[in-house]
Amino acid sequence: MPNRNQKGALLLALFSPFKPELKYWKGDLFGGLTIGVVALPLALAFGVSSGLEDGAKAGLYGSIILGFIAAIFGGTKPQVSGPTGPQTVVAAGFIATSPHPELIFVVVLLSGLLQITFGVLRLGHYVRYIPRPVISGFLTGIGVIIVMLQIQPMFGVDPEPGALQSLLGLPVAVANANSHALGLGLLTVVLVYLLPRISKGIPAALVALLVATTISEWMGLQVEKIGTLPTGLPSFSLMVPPIEYLPQVFVAAITLSILGALDSLLGSVVVDQITNTRHDSDKELVGQGMGNALCGVFGGLPGAGATMRTLLNIRVGGRTGLSGVIHALVLLIILLFLADYAALIPLSVLAGILVTVGFGIIDYEAMRLVPKSPRPDQIVLILVLTVTVLVDLITAVQFGFMLATLLFLQNLSDRELTRSGTLTPMVLSETPESQALADRVQVIQAEGAIFFGTSEAFVEAFDDDSPELRGIIIRMSRVLVIDQTGAFALQEFVNRMKRRNVAVILSGLPEAPTEVLRNLGVIPNVIPEESVYPLLSDAVEGLSRQIASTEEEALIPQPYLPKVGG
Numbered sequence: 148m149p150n151r152n153q154k155g156a157l158l159l160a161l162f163s164p165f166k167p168e169l170k171y172w173k174g175d176l177f178g179g180l181t182i183g184v185v186a187l188p189l190a191l192a193f194g195v196s197s198g199l200e201d202g203a204k205a206g207l208y209g210s211i212i213l214g215f216i217a218a219i220f221g222g223t224k225p226q227v228s229g230p231t232g233p234q235t236v237v238a239a240g241f242i243a244t245s246p247h248p249e250l251i252f253v254v255v256l257l258s259g260l261l262q263i264t265f266g267v268l269r270l271g272h273y274v275r276y277i278p279r280p281v282i283s284g285f286l287t288g289i290g291v292i293i294v295m296l297q298i299q300p301m302f303g304v305d306p307e308p309g310a311l312q313s314l315l316g317l318p319v320a321v322a323n324a325n326s327h328a329l330g331l332g333l334l335t336v337v338l339v340y341l342l343p344r345i346s347k348g349i350p351a352a353l354v355a356l357l358v359a360t361t362i363s364e365w366m367g368l369q370v371e372k373i374g375t376l377p378t379g380l381p382s383f384s385l386m387v388p389p390i391e392y393l394p395q396v397f398v399a400a401i402t403l404s405i406l407g408a409l410d411s412l413l414g415s416v417v418v419d420q421i422t423n424t425r426h427d428s429d430k431e432l433v434g435q436g437m438g439n440a441l442c443g444v445f446g447g448l449p450g451a452g453a454t455m456r457t458l459l460n461i462r463v464g465g466r467t468g469l470s471g472v473i474h475a476l477v478l479l480i481i482l483l484f485l486a487d488y489a490a491l492i493p494l495s496v497l498a499g500i501l502v503t504v505g506f507g508i509i510d511y512e513a514m515r516l517v518p519k520s521p522r523p524d525q526i527v528l529i530l531v532l533t534v535t536v537l538v539d540l541i542t543a544v545q546f547g548f549m550l551a552t553l554l555f556l557q558n559l560s561d562r563e564l565t566r567s568g569t570l571t572p573m574v575l576s577e578t579p580e581s582q583a584l585a586d587r588v589q590v591i592q593a594e595g596a597i598f599f600g601t602s603e604a605f606v607e608a609f610d611d612d613s614p615e616l617r618g619i620i621i622r623m624s625r626v627l628v629i630d631q632t633g634a635f636a637l638q639e640f641v642n643r644m645k646r647r648n649v650a651v652i653l654s655g656l657p658e659a660p661t662e663v664l665r666n667l668g669v670i671p672n673v674i675p676e677e678s679v680y681p682l683l684s685d686a687v688e689g690l691s692r693q694i695a696s697t698e699e700e701a702l703i704p705q706p707y708l709p710k711v712g713g
Contacts, residue, residue, distance in 0.1 A: 178465025179473025218471025222430030256443025262436030271428025288535025303328025335499030624655030
């Protein structure tokens with residue numbers, strides 16, 4: 148256990164700001180300027196889609212505050228943070244169902260504090276244990292939700308609160324469509340996909356926003372717009388939640404904190420692969436938590452590490468947290484001095500941008516490989532995707548993780564124990580005595596892990612009630628782990644065999660399982676020391692002695708036993 152000085156050093160490391168690396172300043176400057184401009188339409192779009200009355204302002208505040216704080220205190224150098232699809236979907240769900248939508252900022256504050264706690268407890272590295280099908284189904288479901296939620300705004304119709312309601316309301320949206328809004332939305336989608344084919348350096352979302360907004364103003368199109376944006380710096384504003392709403396607030400905060408951690412750390416892994424660096428997962432969680440907590444205090448939307456913006460930042464030269472800081476300052480300048488122009492942006496244009504974001508989140512590779520994947524992976528991915536869209540995100544992640552674990556345990560339990568049959572000629576010499584023993588002994592090969600998921604298989608491992616059976620050898624050399632349930636299952640099996648006067652011998656038992664069996668008293672109380680052998684040939688020799696002692700005959704001449712592994 149770390150001493151007080153070590154704990155203090157750990158906390159200092161987790162909460163220390165980044166140190167500027169001036170050799171990258173040009174790339175960071177260009178990256179920050181580029182991402183600041185690109186993040187503007189996304190911040191506005193996520194803000195408006197949240198359902199808040201001042202959603203656009205909240206989106207900008209979230210991008211500025213989280214982008215600035217996470218860049219300084221985070222553990223992934225070029226990561227750019229701000230409102231993201233998963234976070235916005237959860238926030239929008241809470242806002243749509245809560246009698247007090249302003250409580251979302253309490254939720255954001257608590258989610259940030261939880262993320263800081265995750266980092267301090269050093270839980271960041273556990274993200275690697277989430278199965279890939281769960282992540283793929285979850286991300287694909289989020290992409291589907293974002294697209295479904297933007298159907299009605301694209302048609303110029305007031306949006307429904309949920310993804311399924313939006314899909315069911317599609318006929319009404321088509322019947323009442325505003326052709327001007329739909330045209331601008333479709334133009335935005337086309338430009339976002341077309342412009343990168345012309346030049347990778349074009350900030351497609353920003354250009355699409357400028358072109359579509361200019362056309363709307365020039366032609367005087369009758370479409371709904373963002374409207375007046377408040378200017379100036381954010382002010383402290385936090386509502387104390389009534390006690391009856393605390394359960395709803397805490398559930399939403401837990402959801403946001405987990406999704407934000409997952410979103411950010413998965414992005415950090417991608418950054419490592421591209422830049423050949425190593426991020427600090429726990430420090431990243433602390434930085435994201437600090438940023439989100441301040442977003443809650445000052446009325447900003449929650450967010451996380453934004454993978455697409457981060458990859459663009461790296462592509463144009465960003466390498467350190469300085470690029471993230473510059474990106475936040477660019478957005479702040481826009482908020483302070485260019486808010487009147489942002490008010491002219493049509494909502495259908497922002498919907499078009501979000502539609503492309505939703506399609507970009509879908510894990511197409513995983514979906515393409517579904518028919519070729521193992522059946523358990525197929526089941527997990529499809530069910531997680533379905534639960535994400537029809538229920539909610541946190542239920543989908545919990546359900547998917549538990550289902551993936553259960554299917555894995557079932558698969559593991561099916562493989563753990565195999566009966567090898569009789570002793571092989573490799574072990575026994577070609578003598579009548581040897582063959583007499585072979586006919587009266589069974590060999591069980593145990594592999595992998597003997598634990599709560601495989602204990603039943605161990606208990607039922609041998610169902611041959613032949614009166615000729617005199618001994619069983621369990622080959623344990625391939626057993627990596629044994630837990631308490633597995634140890635007592637082995638004990639039950641040995642006792643059952645003893646009642647039938649059948650000797651049980653262990654062969655090749657590794658060190659870790661041996662220690663567990665000794666600590667629990669299975670060895671030597673149930674399985675004597677003389678019944679545990681390092682090699683299979685030694686086990687055969689020991690078993691022959693045990694049988695000989697009870698029947699007063701030696702069944703195996705010792706000189707003919709070659710030494711073979713456990």
